[in-house]
Amino acid sequence: MIRTILIFGMLLIAWTPALPETSETPPFRVGQIRVYGNEKIRTHILRREIPFRRGDLFDEEELDEARSRIQKIPGVDYSEVRAAYSPRDSSIVLSIIITEKSTFNGRPLFRRGYQNKISLGLELWELNFRGRSERLSGSFLLRGNTIVTASWENPWIGTGPRVGVGVRLTYEEYKYVYGDLGKALEDASIERLHAKLRIFRKLGSRTRITLSGGIESVRSSTPGVTLEPERDTYPTVAISFVHDSRDSPTYPWNGVYFRAKGEEVGPGSETFSIHEGTADLRLFKSLAGRGVIAGHGRLRYRDGDRMPAYRREHIGGAQTLRGYDYGSFHGTRSIVSGIEGRLPLNFSRNLPIEDVLIGIAFHAFADAAVAWEDNEDLSTRNFHGTFGAGVILLAKGASGLRFDYGWRLDDPGRFEFDIGMKF
Known part of the structure; x- marks a missing residue:
């Protein structure tokens, strides 16, 4: 394989x-x-x-x-x-x-983590620091979840900007509840270190294929999170395909985003070996006036003899199923989908989001998701659906703040807050 x-x-x-x-x-x-x-x-x-x-x-x-x-x-x-x-x-x-020409840039970072904890940080990068679009960057997030990254990318190997190479180092420390695996794993503390090398090839201006490999190490002070007593260390190798025809990455009006990825986690490792696959599709279509209709569907599966807690699927919350708590549903495979009707208030296609100080956009949404185990039939699990409305505040150079309220069919639902658009 x-x-x-x-x-x-x-x-x-x-x-x-x-x-x-x-x-x-x-x-x-x-x-x-x-x-x-x-x-x-x-x-x-x-x-x-x-x-x-x-x-x-x-x-x-x-x-x-x-x-x-x-x-x-x-x-x-x-x-x-x-x-x-x-x-x-x-x-x-x-x-x-x-x-x-070489330019030095920076921007503040915000991220919402487990138990609504907000991480604050900074990203710094230098573009063209040695010419030909080379990028050297670093970032950190502190408080709620600690994340430190350092990366280098050269998208111009050879005679033209088609084949590139990149290196990325990531350190992450966070907490999560693995309630599906027993009460003993509540508020599990996890440390993750990942080093990755990737080679990518551009197929035209909108399509890219990437081959990557790396080493990942996961440590937890909570017994039962890792398979080994102290830490799990294993190699990874992956191939991905991305096609992105969106007219704007910040607030798309029209276009298609599709990503397919296959990954081998722990090949040759005595601890575990997992096969992972992801297919992610996002569609955007502008309507008369300022409106946009957006749709999203994602299928993810994981298959292996032994599955550590941090590799399982946990569905619920602002990023997957608004209106449900984080980790409400779990398994080794999942389907996540959603549709949104979006209405910008103070910007449009003729007045781009980059030209306003703070962009404000309203949206109504419907989400549906399901998670199941590899030894189960999908028909034995029910899709869970929610609907609701929200608003997002977008600032130039930042991810934006999103506020949603999701209603469940069997419960009043809950308020959601997150950084950036859901899709």
Whole structure:
């Protein structure tokens, strides 16, 4: 299984489609214009410096003038405009490739954890610290849950921004109730250390495939959380596929987000070996006026001879099933779904969220979820549903604060508070 994942992942990452060189003579006809490498500079600003559009004719002199204009844009460190012949429609594909000047950034972090404890912290990162979109970052969260991370990523290996590599170190300390495993595991204290290396390959501007591997160590002072007496230490290897066509990651109006991931946890370990799989789909469609309809569905399964408490599925709360307590339902497999009708109050597609100080948006929602064990039939478990309404406050550079009230079909429900949008 591991060998298959590794071979399949490396083949996909290494595969690079090549366009044949053109034998055409000027003037050339524009087929597509693509932009790579920009994080801070908006795509339309770069496209604006190319004076021709799809179907227009151009020559080498006009292309050189466009290169020069792009190089003069504030924030551009290095620029390149490549032309490749596309035999499909006998046109030229123009690729604008840039690296931006090094910038140092920071933002405050907030996170809601178990028992509504709020963690406060800071994230700092330097973009292009050695050029070509390299990113060095670090963050910490203190108080409720302690999380410290350090990461490095270079999305530009070789001759273009298609293949990248990254390293991430994470330390986390938190508490959780594993009520499904007995009263003795209430308020279990857990420490987790994870080191991960990943290699990713971009397939176009919206799709990415990633192969990753790492070492994870979990320690708990509460007996019964880990399988080993003191700590569980095991390797992990995973492959994931992500397609993201959302028009905005902060508040999407239209688009599709899909993520599929397969992971081997503990391969070759004497403690345990678990097979994990996740499929996550999110759909967004703008309505007349300012409205947005959004839908979400996620399937997750875990299969293995021995299953530690921290690898089980625990459903309930603001991130999965609003209106139920955290960990109300549990198992090794789960389905989580939801639909929201969203109505921004003081921003719209013509007035982006980035252009207002604090964005306010209302939403009505319906959630449904189920969790079950690997030796059970899904038909023996009932889906649990809730409905409700809420509001989210969005600030530039922050995740936002979300307030929801979820009603249950058999109970008055409960108030929920969380950081960021549910999906």
